[in-house]
Amino acid sequence: MSLLTRWGGAPLFVAVLLVYLLSLPVLSYDSYWTVPTALMILHHGSTVIDEFVPGSPVEARYSLDCVPALGPGHSYAAGHECPGGHWYNLYPEGVPVVALPIVALLDVATRLTAALRLRSSHPVIAAFLAGDLARGRAITELVCGAIFCAITAWLMYRIAERFLSRTQSALIMLLCAFGTAQWSIASRSLMQHGPSALFLALALYLAVSARDQPARVALLSLPLATAFAVRPSNFISVAVFSIYVALHHSRWFLRFVGWSLPVAVPFLVYNLLVRHSLFPTYYNYGSAERSPALTDLTMNLVSPSRGLLIFTPVVLFSAAGMVLAWRSRWCFPLTSYLVAIAIAHSLLIALYWPGHGYGPRYYSDLSPLFAFFWIPAVLSWQKSQGKLRTASACLFVALAAWSIFVHARGATSTAANLWSASPVNVDDARWRVWDWRDPQFLRGL
Helix, strand or coil, X not given: CCCCCCHHHHHHHHHHHHHHHHCCCCCCCCCCCHHHHHHHHHHHCCCCCHHHCCCCCHHHHHHEEEECCCCCCEEHHHCCCCCCCEEEECCCCHHHHHHHHHHHHHHHHHHHHHHCCCCCCCHHHHHHHCCCCCCCHHHHHHXXXXXXXXXXXXXXXXXXXXXXXXXXXHHHHHHHHHCCHHHHCHHHCCCCHHHHHHHHHHXXXXXXXXXXXXXXXXXXXXXXXXXXXXXXXXHHHHHHHHHHHHXXXXXXXXXHHHXXXXXXXXXXXXXXXXXXXXXXXXXXXXXXXXXXXXXXHHHHHHCCCCCHHHHCCCHHHHHHHHHHHHHHCCCCCHHHHHHHHHHHHHHHHCCECCCCCCXXXXXXXXHHHHHHCHHXXXXXXXXXXXXXHHHHHHHHHHHXXXXXXXXXXXXXXXXXXXXXXXXXXXXXXXXXXHCCCCCHHHCCC
């Protein structure tokens, strides 16, 4: 393990990245238009994706947004034509923007593979090797998602090593990488979850390191603003961290606000000038797909095909870590605000039906928070003795092993990922998430 933890955990980062890249299948549904948008920005300085629409499959068009010449946009579902307007990606364009450096590198690299006439019998891989990143978008998305999630895991290593040994920090990193939705969901494509978790992890790293270097707290707003630009539910983290800085680091609050402007100003100006609204269509879906909160909160926690405690039971030690941090005032008062983020996020996602996906998709954004609270649990375990120490270690290993197994299924099983559509669309038969006879993580075994 000492070899892997040298050079700031860089070898661990490479190892995690390789596993992500070699894990199949590659998922791409909500993120269908992310790569075309990034290519349009790269080659034309525009986010209009009109040229990609005619040849696209009909089932991918639900994530199109029509913006007319005047007035705000509307989704493809609200009108299949866009006279006088242009088609855009319905989902946040912050994702293709943050993926742009990677897409640009892949664009250059695949020109080389095209010149070398590298071939493949698989049409998606063949298109990618030929330099067509749009038709080879699944590979493009996999590379971007894998890099984002590997960086997130590495950031958790850097945070953990402030409190734990290198070996323990490496284990925290690996469990975050493979025992959470980082592996089964976020690393599989360019949906919002990977970038969202990445920028929340970066904000967490800055907040923790600010305990030794207080000036870093001002930089918190930069990743937080970016997190909001890639996923609107991150308004919770923006609000909670803003209150935290205002109350406990007021000296740095104006700088904190200032560091948000390089992201916030272009985001708002773009929306007003291009999308004709302060926030794009997707950000205004506040009343869409609402569900009974108590019912969906229970579903998100314990249902056999969507429950967090079923897919990632090791988060029970995250909950224990939250309690231990509160009692011992560990990293206080920061930890109390992080707990507030987790609770508010749980209440928010309880209002929305998660649709297709693998397991507790809406909780994937919080993977860094769950990993962070394993740290006080480990610190408490180090102080324990006798049977309690042995029993807690055995329980942790058992829950971690189950979590890794379940997320390995999501990262490597086509059958498990087709569960949402077969034998009947789960959107039309929501009772299926409670069917213990056919849990998603066992499909295909």
